[in-house]
Amino acid sequence: GVLAPDWNVHDQPALAELASASLALWPDWVAELEDWTGVGLNFRRDGLLNLWVDPEASHLPRDLATEPPPRSPGQQWLGAAEVRALEPGLTGPILGGVLSPDDAQVDNTRLAPALVRALSLLGGRILAGTPVVALTGSRGRCTGVRTAAGTEIAAGAVVLAAGAWSGPLAAASGIDLPVVPWRGQMLAFDTVVRPVRHIVFCGELVLVPRPHGPLVVGTTLEDVGFDARVTLAGLHEVLARAVRIAPGLGDLPLARTWAGLRPGSPDHLPYLGPVPGWEGLYAATGHGRKGILLAPLTGDLVARLVLEDAVDPRMEPCLVGHRDGLPSLRGGAGA
Numbered sequence: 001g002v003l004a005p006d007w008n009v010h011d012q013p014a015l016a017e018l019a020s021a022s023l024a025l026w027p028d029w030v031a032e033l034e035d036w037t038g039v040g041l042n043f044r045r046d047g048l049l050n051l052w053v054d055p056e057a058s059h060l061p062r063d064l065a066t067e068p069p070p071r072s073p074g075q076q077w078l079g080a081a082e083v084r085a086l087e088p089g090l091t092g093p094i095l096g097g098v099l100s101p102d103d104a105q106v107d108n109t110r111l112a113p114a115l116v117r118a119l120s121l122l123g124g125r126i127l128a129g130t131p132v133v134a135l136t137g138s139r140g141r142c143t144g145v146r147t148a149a150g151t152e153i154a155a156g157a158v159v160l161a162a163g164a165w166s167g168p169l170a171a172a173s174g175i176d177l178p179v180v181p182w183r184g185q186m187l188a189f190d191t192v193v194r195p196v197r198h199i200v201f202c203g204e205l206v207l208v209p210r211p212h213g214p215l216v217v218g219t220t221l222e223d224v225g226f227d228a229r230v231t232l233a234g235l236h237e238v239l240a241r242a243v244r245i246a247p248g249l250g251d252l253p254l255a256r257t258w259a260g261l262r263p264g265s266p267d268h269l270p271y272l273g274p275v276p277g278w279e280g281l282y283a284a285t286g287h288g289r290k291g292i293l294l295a296p297l298t299g300d301l302v303a304r305l306v307l308e309d310a311v312d313p314r315m316e317p318c319l320v321g322h323r324d325g326l327p328s329l330r331g332g333a334g335a
Contacts, residue, residue, distance in 0.1 A: 001108035002199055002208060003293045004048050006075070006100060008268075014317035015269055019290055021314070022297035026104065029296040036121055039114040041106050042211050048103035049078075049087065051202040051245060052095050075100050089195045092245035105199055105208055108292055132162070135173040135281065142281035157306045159282045160275065164226070164261040166285035175275060177320065179286045181226050181261040185234035186218035190255035195246060205241040214255045217242050230259045264288050272301060272318040273311060282306060283320050 003026060005019030030043040078097045083090060086099070116126055127147075134146040135158065144154040162169050164181035171177070189195075192213045200207040208216040220234045235257060243250045265271060265286035275281040284302045287294050304310045311319075 001106040001111065001292050002048070002206060003104040003106060004100065004199065004201075005103075005293065007048070007050060007201060008289050012268055012317075014314070015290070018270075018297060018314060018318075019293055022294045023102075023104070025296040025300070026106070030106065033114050033118055037114045037117040039110055039117065041110050041114060043104060043106045044211060045102060045104045046198055046209070047099060047101040048199040048201060049083065049097050049099055049196075051083065051090070051097040051200065053093055053202060053245065055095060074102055087196050087198065087200070089246050089248055090200070091247055092243075094245060099198075103199060106292065107210065111292065111295075132169065133172065135160075135169070135175075135278075137278065137280070140277060141279040142275075155280075157280050157282065159284050159302060159306065161284040163285065163291075164263040166263060166271075166283070170275075175278070177271060177275075177283065177285070178266055179263045179271065180223070180265075182264040182288070183222040183224050183228060183234075183259055183261055184219040184289075185222075185230055185238060185257070185259045186216060187235060187238060187257045188214040188216050188255040189249060189252040190214055191252050195249060195252070200245075202241065202245050205238070205245070207242065207246070215249075215252070217249075226261065228259050228261050230257045234259070262288055262291070269318050270294065270298070271320050272298065272315045273305065273320055276321045 003023055005016060005023045009016040009019060026043065030041050033039070034041060076099050078086065078099055080094050080096055083094050083097050119126065130151075131148045132145045133148050135142050135144075136146050136152055136154075137143045142155075142158050144152055145158060146152050160166055160170060160177070164179065167177055167179035170179075190213065194209040194213075195215055196207055196209050199209070204219070204221065206218055210216060218238055220237055222234065239250075263286050265288065268288055270287040270290070271283040271285050273283060275283055282302060282305060284298050287298070301312050301315055304312065305315075
């Protein structure tokens with residue numbers, strides 16, 4: 001549940017713009033959800049500290065005193081001593097970092113139940129345990145979906161938002177939507193005292209201190225198809241990165257481990273908008289590591305598209321059919 005618009009944007013200005021706009025929606029969106037549902041989401045502006053440990057990195061500043069803010073107003077470069085003053089637990093070989101004080105986090109384990117409850121309160125239904133295997137329609141119009149049990153559910157509009165499974169579902173209906181699963185393995189340390197106060201990024205590593213524990217640590221980025229199992233190699237990769245920058249983490253007990261599949265796209269932009277050749281079918285998928293951050297804006301943009309036929313100009317780089325190619329699995333960390 002990391003809400004950090006300036007990181008993992010893969011040199012995509014359109015993604016950075018969407019991410020910043022969506023972060024601005026989060027405070028009011030959280031307040032509304034909590035008010036409706038009574039579910040506390042633990043939205044916090046802890047700030048994010050992005051570290052560097054590689055002296056050969058070409059993007060690093062040469063003069064911290066005169067270097068302008070790295071990306072956004074409010075951000076600042078920090079030297080190694082400043083990083084350690086801010087986070088004494090980071091005792092590894094750190095050269096410096098960037099502090100983004102406005103970045104935030106939300107408890108993603110609470111967010112999904114809150115959204116389910118909000119949908120129910122608004123009169124919607126979720127058909128749990130009912131996988132969709134195909135889209136239905138004729139003469140260029142999508143009229144609904146077909147479930148694994150063979151039941152057809154009619155709909156005036158269908159939004160393809162099946163996460164990592166969006167690609168195969170689209171392909172079953174002859175639609176080219178190259179969304180692929182990227183496995184991310186995570187772990188949590190059992191601790192009441194927060195080893196770090198900020199969200200910490202370092203290359204592929206992310207540390208997320210929950211308000212009352214645990215410390216969430218991740219993540220891998222693996223092209224292994226739909227295999228969502230936890231592996232020893234994946235956990236070793238995450239742990240090795242973590243103890244390199246914060247050796248004290250090695251003494252903490254593990255609370256749990258897990259893995260998930262993120263929906264990746266070839267150019268790291270989500271697919272948003274109408275699906276060409278299918279009237280009544282819309283895409284909202286391929287968000288990669290930015291899915292939670294982009295949730296409120298995605299919902300707003302797609303709802304206005306479906307209800308008002310309004311295509312927001314910010315969606316144009318994300319429209320279906322404008323991109324192709326295979327996804328690159330290289331980039332910064334996220335959760």
